[in-house]
Amino acid sequence: MLGEGILKGLGETARNFAGSFVSKERLTTIQYPEERAEPIEATRDFPFLVYDGNDWEAGLRCVACQICEKECPPKCIYIVKSTDKKPDALGKPQIYPTRFDIDISVCMSCQICVEVCPFEAIKMDTEFELSTTDRFGGLLYDRAQLARSNEYYHSIHPTEAAEVDARLAEEKVKADEKAKAAAAAAAAKAAAAAKPAVAAAVPASSEEPATKKPEAETQK
Amino acid sequence: MSFVLYILAALTVAGGLAAVLLKNTVHCALALTVAFAGLALLFLELDAQFAGFAQILIYIGAVAILVVFAILLTRGSETPKGSAYSHSPLVGLVIAACVFAVLGWAVLHSTAQLPPGTTSATPTVTVADIGNALMTRYVLPLEIVALLLTAALIGAVIVAMHEKEGSR
Amino acid sequence: MIEKADQIFVLLGHWLVSFLPAALQQPALVLLAVVAIIVTFPALFAITVLLERKGLGRMQNRYGPNRVGPYGLFQPVADGIKSLTKEDIVPLSADAVVHFLAPVLLVVVVFMGYAVLPIGRNMTLVNLDAGILFFFAIGASSELSVFMAGWSSRNKYSLLGAMRAVAQMISYEVPLLMSSLAVVMITGSLNANRIVDAQNQYTYGLPHWYIFTPWGFAGFLLFAVAATAETNRSPFDLPEGESELVAGYFTEYSGFKFALFFLGEYVGMMGISGLGTTLFLGGYSAPLQVLGFVPSWAWFIGKIMLSMCVFIWVRGTLPRLRQDQLMNFAWKFVLPLSLLNLFVAAAWRFMGQGFLRWVVCSAVLLIAYVVMARVGMKREHFGPRSYRYAE
Numbered sequence: 047m048l049g050e051g052i053l054k055g056l057g058e059t060a061r062n063f064a065g066s067f068v069s070k071e072r073l074t075t076i077q078y079p080e081e082r083a084e085p086i087e088a089t090r091d092f093p094f095l096v097y098d099g100n101d102w103e104a105g106l107r108c109v110a111c112q113i114c115e116k117e118c119p120p121k122c123i124y125i126v127k128s129t130d131k132k133p134d135a136l137g138k139p140q141i142y143p144t145r146f147d148i149d150i151s152v153c154m155s156c157q158i159c160v161e162v163c164p165f166e167a168i169k170m171d172t173e174f175e176l177s178t179t180d181r182f183g184g185l186l187y188d189r190a191q192l193a194r195s196n197e198y199y200h201s202i203h204p205t206e207a208a209e210v211d212a213r214l215a216e217e218k219v220k221a222d223e224k225a226k227a228a229a230a231a232a233a234a235k236a237a238a239a240a241k242p243a244v245a246a247a248v249p250a251s252s253e254e255p256a257t258k259k260p261e262a263e264t265q266k
Numbered sequence: 267m268s269f270v271l272y273i274l275a276a277l278t279v280a281g282g283l284a285a286v287l288l289k290n291t292v293h294c295a296l297a298l299t300v301a302f303a304g305l306a307l308l309f310l311e312l313d314a315q316f317a318g319f320a321q322i323l324i325y326i327g328a329v330a331i332l333v334v335f336a337i338l339l340t341r342g343s344e345t346p347k348g349s350a351y352s353h354s355p356l357v358g359l360v361i362a363a364c365v366f367a368v369l370g371w372a373v374l375h376s377t378a379q380l381p382p383g384t385t386s387a388t389p390t391v392t393v394a395d396i397g398n399a400l401m402t403r404y405v406l407p408l409e410i411v412a413l414l415l416t417a418a419l420i421g422a423v424i425v426a427m428h429e430k431e432g433s434r
Numbered sequence: 435m436i437e438k439a440d441q442i443f444v445l446l447g448h449w450l451v452s453f454l455p456a457a458l459q460q461p462a463l464v465l466l467a468v469v470a471i472i473v474t475f476p477a478l479f480a481i482t483v484l485l486e487r488k489g490l491g492r493m494q495n496r497y498g499p500n501r502v503g504p505y506g507l508f509q510p511v512a513d514g515i516k517s518l519t520k521e522d523i524v525p526l527s528a529d530a531v532v533h534f535l536a537p538v539l540l541v542v543v544v545f546m547g548y549a550v551l552p553i554g555r556n557m558t559l560v561n562l563d564a565g566i567l568f569f570f571a572i573g574a575s576s577e578l579s580v581f582m583a584g585w586s587s588r589n590k591y592s593l594l595g596a597m598r599a600v601a602q603m604i605s606y607e608v609p610l611l612m613s614s615l616a617v618v619m620i621t622g623s624l625n626a627n628r629i630v631d632a633q634n635q636y637t638y639g640l641p642h643w644y645i646f647t648p649w650g651f652a653g654f655l656l657f658a659v660a661a662t663a664e665t666n667r668s669p670f671d672l673p674e675g676e677s678e679l680v681a682g683y684f685t686e687y688s689g690f691k692f693a694l695f696f697l698g699e700y701v702g703m704m705g706i707s708g709l710g711t712t713l714f715l716g717g718y719s720a721p722l723q724v725l726g727f728v729p730s731w732a733w734f735i736g737k738i739m740l741s742m743c744v745f746i747w748v749r750g751t752l753p754r755l756r757q758d759q760l761m762n763f764a765w766k767f768v769l770p771l772s773l774l775n776l777f778v779a780a781a782w783r784f785m786g787q788g789f790l791r792w793v794v795c796s797a798v799l800l801i802a803y804v805v806m807a808r809v810g811m812k813r814e815h816f817g818p819r820s821y822r823y824a825e
Contacts, residue, residue: 055752059493060747062494062495063493073492075497149700292585316567322574327575327577328574330578334585334598392563394623415527
């Protein structure tokens with residue numbers, strides 16, 4: 047009948063009006079600066095560099111391979127390689143970036159840099175209240191501003207960080223085993239080289255694993 | 267008392283003059299509306315409430331809008347190519363003078379018909395009196411006017427409908 | 435005591451005027467009443483604007499404005515300051531005189547309408563014998579101001595909006611008059627005070643308001659629809675359609691003139707609610723006889739604000755009607771029903787007291803409503819398109 051739809055509509059609106067005072071689902075507004083909405087875990091805004099441990103310079107995972115610089119679509123990353131080397135997480139001396147600048151006014155949060163990084167060194171942050179009054183320098187973040195600890199990474203993306211850590215631990219275990227195997231092979235080779243001295247070979251081969259083991263342990 | 271009458275008369279005459287003398291046609295229509303309002307106020311001044319309000323409702327609320335619509339939907343709102351004034355002012359003047367003479371004679375003659383000693387302008391006529399008169403004494407003119415209005419309405423609908431069908 | 439509260443404004447006025455010499459007292463009283471109207475209704479307008487924004491917000495699952503004062507109560511003040519201090523831009527090719535006069539005419543006309551409404555007992559500004567006719571006459575003049583606004587802006591879209599607005603207002607003028615004519619017919623007078631007095635009687639504590647009769651209920655609904663269309667209010671607000679014609683006929687107005695248009699629209703809404711209250715809802719009479727201790731002006735203002743709330747509620751619910759749907763609705767549905775309502779009211783009067791007249795009148799109106807809904811509001815079936823080019 048004519049008018050039925052109007053009455054139903056009026057009833058719905060009245061229900062909305064009355065319900066907005068009592069139930070949260072009828073009034074879904076969040077009053078922004080005082081209340082904040084909970085971000086979901088996969089939120090991403092601008093990149094940051096991950097470091098392990100307490101010292102950001104020593105623990106920075108980035109090895110300045112410049113893959114993210116090349117892959118970045120708007121070219122907002124600028125990397126300068128270092129000339130010396132410092133030991134990385136696995137003990138191997140690696141080069142590190144002396145300059146790692148990201149211009150977040152250009153960055154489009156596409157996450158390509160994260161996807162291509164082979165060292166899990168660059169991840170996406172969830173900070174968005176980044177407005178400054180300095181138009182040109184204020185949005186250019188350098189290495190110190192970009193470095194965040196692994197604990198921070200765990201706090202913003204727990205499952206992702208757990209996955210990354212598991213992957214890194216796995217790789218480390220593999221690397222250790224490889225190193226052990228390589229060491230064992232080298233020891234076997236040395237033992238084989240010292241074989242002509244048959245008398246020294248037997249106690250030497252029984253000594254080698256004993257001396258190689260504590261070395262492997264100190265390397266961990 | 268007559269001071270108010272002079273002001274209202276001046277307003278009406280000014281509106282009428284402006285309606286004739288202004289160049290922009292829509293301005294003329296609005297000045298005509300002022301003249302209508304002046305007439306309505308004159309009616310109200312004479313205690314003819316129904317006539318005054320009916321004047322406002324019908325003339326200002328409907329006729330003025332009709333005039334304005336007519337101006338806008340035709341080309342009246344553009345400035346005229348030739349002169350806006352008539353080419354033969356003398357003939358117009360003569361006709362206007364004749365009409366004025368007839369009206370003036372009618373008004374003066376009618377006051378002469380009143381019994382001597384009448385001081386008030388009109389007897390107070392309420393809306394109920396008008397309604398009664400329309401239903402008893404003037405019912406035939408009422409029905410004829412109703413018939414006329416119905417014919418006009420039907421004619422308007424037919425003209426509009428034919429236009430719509432003419433386009434198909 | 436109750437009498438004093440009821441008549442407090444009248445007594446106050448007389449007391450204030452008693453300080454003047456006797457010759458000036460009557461004009462001063464009238465002037466005082468006019469000032470009271472000019473102060474009260476814009477204040478109610480501010481409250482209405484706040485109610486509208488907060489109410490619409492709640493209906494749309496959001497807060498309304500809530501930053502300016504506690505719960506946003508000072509928002510009208512902020513709006514007022516904004517509209518007063520904005521630059522007043524008049525387009526170069528606009529017709530300056532008409533452009534200036536349009537909002538002035540609108541505001542004058544809508545305030546004049548309050549002169550005949552009985553705001554309380556003995557509180558009518560001018561007790562005209564043809565009061566209702568005066569209100570309608572004045573309301574019809576407001577259409578002219580809409581047209582003036584649209585035309586003087588020299589803007590095709592404003593003109594289009596103005597034409598649509600005027601066509602809409604003229605179309606709904608007739609049902610408005612017809613539905614109130616039923617009330618006038620039953621009461622036997624065009625005097626607003628007489629109409630309220632006729633409704634101010636109680637049977638078993640229930641009032642004799644006209645809305646509680648079949649023809650009065652139908653008349654009230656038709657009046658409400660026509661009043662919504664007369665004041666260009668949603669769902670009939672195509673002329674000022676905010677998403678179609680920018681602001682329609684008042685596109686070119688800024689600053690205080692826009693505020694005047696806004697004020698005129700809302701004050702006009704309150705005026706026509708006041709008329710509807712007078713005609714159908716018993717004016718200043720209380721709904722139950724036991725509630726008669728509340729002052730009469732409080733009831734009148736309360737009923738006006740209730741009507742405003744219903745206007746806001748309907749705005750939050752219904753989508754906008756298209757121009758041709760609007761016109762179809764007026765001429766093919768509302769007008770025939772209001773004519774029928776007139777006949778039904780006459781039948782009511784001539785059937786005498788008793789139960790029969792309730793049954794017959796309600797049945798006739800209900801059947802007519804259903805039949806008109808089926809017949810008058812049939813949806814068009816679109817065939818192949820035909821085009822008509824402008825000459």
